[in-house]
Amino acid sequence: MQNTEYLELVETAGGRENHYARVVDRYYELVTPMCRDVWSDSFHLAWFAEGQRLHEAQRTMQRWLADRGGFTAGDELLDVGCGIGGPAANVAEYTGATVTGVNICGHQVRVARSLHTGDVGRRLTFVEADAMHLPYGPAEFDGVYSIEALCYTPDKSRAYAEVARVVKPGGAFVGADWFCADDLSEADYARWVEPMCRAFAIPRVIPFGAVREHLETAGFEVESVSRYDDHGDVAPNWRLCDDNAASAAGAGAGAGSDSRPESFESLLEASAPALRDACTAGKVIMGCWVARRRG
Template identity: 35%
Template sequence: MTETTEATFARYLRLAAEDDGPRGEHCLDLVTSYYDLVTDFYMEGWGPSQHFAPARPGASPTDILAEGERYLADRAGLRPGMRALDVGSGVGGPALTIAAYSGAHVTGLDLHPGRTEHARRRATDLGLRDRTAFVEGDAVRMPFDDASFDVVYAFEAICHTADKGRAHAEIARVLKPGGLSIGYEWLAADGLSAEDVRRLIEPLCRYYALPQLATPARLAEQLRCAGLTDVVVGDPEATGDLSPTWDHLDQLADLGEQLGDSPVRTFMAHGARALTRAAREGAFLIEFWEARKPEGREPEGPAV
C-alpha cells in the first residue's frame, strides 16, 4: 500500500467506526474514501457493473449483470428519444449497457470524480458518447432542472446517502410528470430487534460506507412522501433468488483472504462475510422498487 492509500484507509476506518448519525454527517467523505480504496478491486473481481444479480450455473457474472440491466430497461419502457438518469452510476457499467440496449439517452450521476471520469472514457471506447453523459454530483442535491428525465433508476446506490428521503424527493423533482422511479436498493428487514441491527446491520454499514439502511416499509414511505404513486417495493420476479450469489461472494472472500496481499482486500473479504451472514439470516435484503410521478402536478409533502 502506498502512503496515500494508508492515509485514506485510516480515514475511512475512523469515519466508518462512528455511529449512524456521525457517519451521515460525514457521508461525502465516507463514500468517496471508500471508493478511493475499493474501485480497483471491484473492477478486478466484478467488472464495470458493480451490483448484484442472481447467479446461475454456466453464466458469467458479466452476462448475468447485463441481463439484469436489460431487464430494468425493459421494465422501465426505455426506448429511443427518452432520457434516463442513473443515480450512483459509478464507472458506468449499467448506464452504458442500458444506453446501448434501449437507445435512450442515459445520464450518470456519481459522487466520485475518478469513477465519473472512468465512465466517460468507457463511453468513448464503446462509441456511446452521443447517448450518454456522466456528471459528478450528489443525489440529495442533483444538478439538473425540474422535469428533466423520463426515468430515474439506481442499482444499489441510494443506500449510500444519509438523507434517503431527500434523495427520493430529488428523483421526483427531476422526473417529468408521468415519469418512473425504479431500481434496486440495499435494505434492512422490517422488524429487526436492536440486537439484530447491532450484530448484523451495523457491520454492513461500516464495511460498505453506509450511513444507515432503510427498511422496505421505510422505503415505501419515502417514495410516497416524495409525492410518487403506484408504489411497489419488493418483487420476486425482479429480484430473483440471490442465494447462489451469496455462495459466489463467499468464494471471492475465500480468495481475498488467501491472497492476503493488501489490508484493503482483507477488509473487503471480511465485509463480504458480514454481508452473506446478514443475508442468510434474513436481516439484509436487496429489493426492487418502482413508483411513478403523477401526471400534471408536482410532488407534494416533505421528504422523509
C-alpha cells in the first residue's frame, strides 16, 4: 500500500474498518522502527508502581496477566496481536509455557522471528494471521492473552468468539485493550475518540461497559474487568507517548517523497496528545479482563 492510499483510507472509520487488514499492516510497517526506540520489544502502555521504569512496568503487567490466567510450564498459549514478540518472550520465560503469537502485520512477524532465539526462542512461534480468522482448530490452546491489540479488529464480537473457539474449556482468556467511555454521544465520540482512532489506525473502539457482555456472549465466564488505574499510575505513559511522537517527527525530517510524507508525520505527532487528552478526560479507557471458557 502506498502512503497516499493509506492516508486516504485512515481518514474515516469506514475506510479503517473496510480495509483494516491493509491499513493496520501498513501502519505498523511504518511505525515499528521508531516505536522500538521508545518501547523496545513490547509495544503497549502499562500501569506503574512508584519508581518503576517502562520495561519494569510492562513486565509487571505481563506477569499480572499470566498469573491471573494461571499459565504454567507445559501450557500451549496463544498471544493475539503479538507485535514483535516482546510480551510473548517474557510470558514464555516467566511461565515456562510455549507461546504462539499471531499478528496481521507481516513485517512485525518477520521482525519477531529474527529477534527471539535461544532457549526461550525455541518455545516461541510467530504466525501472520487475522484475529477474526484464527488458523487453528477448536480447543487447541490452554490459554489465550491479548495486549492492546483487539481494538484493531473491526468486529470485536467475532474476535472474542474466535478466541473462545480455539481455547480449551476452562482455559483462561486474559487481556488488556483500549475502550471508550459508556454512553458517549456521537459528538463526544467524534471530538475525543475518533482523532485517537485515526492517528493509531484503529477502526473503532467499543464501550468499556460492553466488555463483559461481549465476553459472556462469546462463551466466557468473566472473573473481573478493571481499569489500568485500578492497579497503578498511568501518567508516565504520556511522557513516553510524547517521546514516541517526537521520534516520529525526527524520523520524518528531510524525508523524500517515497518515504513517510509530512502529512503522515503530522498524524503521528498528533497521536500522543489525542490519546492523552481522551484518557485524562475519561473518554478513552484502558482496561483489562480475566475470563475463562465455559465448559
